[in-house]
Amino acid sequence: MHEDCLVCFGGRACGVRQRCRGAKSRDRRAAIAITGGLTSIPDELGAQCGRNGGDGGGPEANGALVIRPWRLLVVQGDLRAAVRVAPSGCTLIGFNVDTTYNAEDRRDLFATSTVQVGIETPANLPLLRATAGMGVLWGGPMRPVAVVGVAAGTRGQNMRLLLTVERMQSRVDATEVVGFPRLDANSRPIVVRPSWYAVRVGVEVPLR
Helix, strand or coil: CHHHHHHCCHHHHHHHHHHHHHHHHHHCCCEEEEEEEEEEECHHHCCCCHHHCCCEEEEEEEEEEEEEEECCEEEEEEEEEEECCCCCCCCCCCCCEEEEECHHHCCCEEEEEEEEEEEECCCCCCEEEEEEEEEEECCCCCEEEEEEEEEEECCCCCCEEEEEEEEEEECEEEEEEECCCCCCCEEEEEEECCEEEEEEEEEEEECC
């Protein structure tokens, strides 16, 4: 497509350039992305084992609306849902300092919605995108979420392949317990910031 723009001369140049500009415009239009993959789920929002371990993970599905308002700028809205199916389980080792969490923050359905802003490569290069944004964690008490992500994919006028990697972080209230429960334990409120990662593959479909 872009080579034709470079080699056109004479009377046909204008018409070919118009077609090339139209193709670039279509490549920059809004799109819907559907991806699926795996996500980790932190102990604070899953098994809640404290220092006894308990991080897990599960399958995740994602739907996104991608808008390209200006040149390399991208605005992306995401809705994700994951199911916790692979907890590592809690060990039975006692600690004299441990952390406990609000039971309402334990989620078997792990859902988030975010809005991200980022940049991506020009239409004549392979698709590479970097984004960052904020959102909300659902499936229980709403918690704030920060997200950064990168994506790589193919180009084209129709369906495109897409690979995304994301890191997310939230904020959760917790209690630090010093000593052994029922004996000499003292506690104080603390704030923890669990983070987790997701890897997904799928397709991006431009809107006509």
